[in-house]
Each structure stands twice: as C-alpha cells, then as structure tokens.
Amino acid sequence: MTDKWTVDNLPDLAGKTYIVTGAAAGIGLITSRELARAGADVVMAVRDPKKGQAAAQNIDSTQGSIEVQQLDVSSLASIRAFGAAWSGPITGLINNAGIMMVPHRVTDDGIESQMATNYFGPFALTNALLPHITDRVVSVSSQLHRQGRLRLDDLTGEKRRYNPWFAYCDSKLDVLLFSVELQRRLEKSGSAVRSMIAHPGIAKTNLVSHVGGVSGWLNGLAQPLLNEADNGALPTLFALSEDIPGNSYVGPDGFGSIRGYPRVRKPSRAARHPRRAAALWDATAAIVDQKRMNRLST
Numbered sequence: 001m002t003d004k005w006t007v008d009n010l011p012d013l014a015g016k017t018y019i020v021t022g023a024a025a026g027i028g029l030i031t032s033r034e035l036a037r038a039g040a041d042v043v044m045a046v047r048d049p050k051k052g053q054a055a056a057q058n059i060d061s062t063q064g065s066i067e068v069q070q071l072d073v074s075s076l077a078s079i080r081a082f083g084a085a086w087s088g089p090i091t092g093l094i095n096n097a098g099i100m101m102v103p104h105r106v107t108d109d110g111i112e113s114q115m116a117t118n119y120f121g122p123f124a125l126t127n128a129l130l131p132h133i134t135d136r137v138v139s140v141s142s143q144l145h146r147q148g149r150l151r152l153d154d155l156t157g158e159k160r161r162y163n164p165w166f167a168y169c170d171s172k173l174d175v176l177l178f179s180v181e182l183q184r185r186l187e188k189s190g191s192a193v194r195s196m197i198a199h200p201g202i203a204k205t206n207l208v209s210h211v212g213g214v215s216g217w218l219n220g221l222a223q224p225l226l227n228e229a230d231n232g233a234l235p236t237l238f239a240l241s242e243d244i245p246g247n248s249y250v251g252p253d254g255f256g257s258i259r260g261y262p263r264v265r266k267p268s269r270a271a272r273h274p275r276r277a278a279a280l281w282d283a284t285a286a287i288v289d290q291k292r293m294n295r296l297s298t
C-alpha cells in the first residue's frame, strides 16, 4: 500500500454528473475516462464533436456513462447556449479546456484567444451553470500563473502588444483569482459548493505540440523529465473528489511540482489577493455583460 494518491482512491461516483470541458484530448480525456470508470455520468464538452465522439469510443463506460456535447469555451454565445440548454443537477464542473502560446487571434467577442479560452470561458461557463452545480467547480490552472500579471486595464488583451507566453501566464493567474472570489461568494451565500484549482505539473499532452523553434526543441528535450499525461489528470481528480477546503490549489508533489502525485500546494501571493480577486470579478462581469449588449444590438 502506498500513500500516493491515485485513481484507485476515487470513491464510487455512481449517480454523480460531471461536465469536463476540452475533453476530446489530453488531461480532459483522461479525467473523463477515470470519472466514467468510477461510475459517474460524464458530459464531455468539446469544441469538435466528431473528435469528441472518436475519443469517447475508447472509454469504457460500463460503470458510468459518457455523452458528448458541443461547447466552444472561447465563445460567449456558445457558453450561453450550453447554459440555457442544460437541465438537471451537476455534481462538478471541470474547467479544463485550454490553449497555450497560440498565434495571435481575436475571438468574435473581441477577446484575445488565450484569454478568451483560459479565463473568460471558465468565468462565463461557471456563472451560467452555477445554479445547477451541487458540489465542485474545478478549474485547471498552471504553475506559470507565477509569471502572470493582473491587467485590469486591458483584460481582453486589446491594448497591449501580443506576447504568446505572457498571455498564457496572465490567463492562468486570472483563473486562480477567479477561484478566490468564487469561493468567497459561495461561502457568503451559504452554498455547499466548493471552488478548487488543479494544475497538472508539466504533462506530456498536445498543449504545446504546435510550438516550434527553440521552445519546441527544449520541450522535446525535456520529455523524459515531465509528468505522464495520466498523472497530469490526478490533481483534477483529487480536487473534485477529496474533502479539502474550498479554493485549494492541487498539484504534483515532486520537485518544482513538475511531476508526481497530487497534494495541496501553495499558489503565488499574487494569486491569493482577495481585493484584486474581487476587482477582477467585477471587471470581467462588466465586460461579459457589455459583450452580450453589443451582440444583441447588432
């Protein structure tokens, strides 16, 4: 018997429903697979349903069940449609979908795509589904939040010169601050729902497979040191199933939290700032509302 937390520690999840975003590949796919294996009913929310269906076919759902639904978390319209169509309780929402260091692109909502996918998506989807959620919101961040900066004057990335690295770091810091304020609001309203943050260390997935040049070369070189993709999903599974305090930050226990088995870690000081978290929430809500008004008036 080892004290390392693995999928064998997952409880029986029969009768529980989880939504996993970005579930067609990588950590989201593994998370969906393990939840279904533990008996849960899993909705794989994916941007490409064909790819999602193909991935779902390889999941053994004899214990639980798997359903694939279309959701583009970088689109506020897609999130609104998904939220409006949902009925029934959700045990846990897993905000997993993410992109990293992609070429510059602005979404239909006028938001830089990494910020739209990694931060505005979790914010808007969580708010849209919150009335249905009974137990957890787990949002997947990154140790790179430590290099991020809160940019309240330019949350959508319209004003500054695009830097693919810092756009990612900023979006992952914002997700942590979002979790701080979400937890505060949940507690204030007397809700039993808990908001958690998980990070996979550095896991062997497709996240940076498009990156070439020196960064791509270094990533290739580092592969033997990285977390296996299966282990990268463990912090998420731990965060959604273990009885830990709201707003816990769960990541691998190894050196530098790069690989290993999940345990509660400490995020950066900047990611634990309640006043900044509240200001970020208000600024984001104002932007999301404004985008909706713009869309309605066109």
Ligand SMILES: NC(=O)c1ccc[n+]([C@@H]2O[C@H](COP(=O)([O-])OP(=O)(O)OC[C@H]3O[C@@H](n4cnc5c(N)ncnc54)[C@H](OP(=O)(O)O)[C@@H]3O)[C@@H](O)[C@H]2O)c1
Binding pocket: 021, 022, 023, 024, 025, 026, 027, 028, 045, 046, 047, 048, 051, 071, 072, 073, 074, 075, 095, 096, 097, 098, 099, 100, 117, 140, 141, 142, 143, 199, 200, 201, 202, 203, 204, 205, 206, 207, 208, 232
């Ligand atoms: N791997 C790591 O080392 C690492 C480290 C820190 C944090 N993370 C975080 O872990 C999460 C999972 O990443 P991963 O490593 O598993 O990468 P991945 O293999 O690239 O998987 C990411 C998934 O997100 C989906 N996705 C991207 N944009 C989407 C959108 N607009 N709407 C819906 N789904 C979307 C992708 O869809 P397609 O399948 O259609 O491409 C893909 O299935 C991300 O939030 C990432 O930032 C990963």
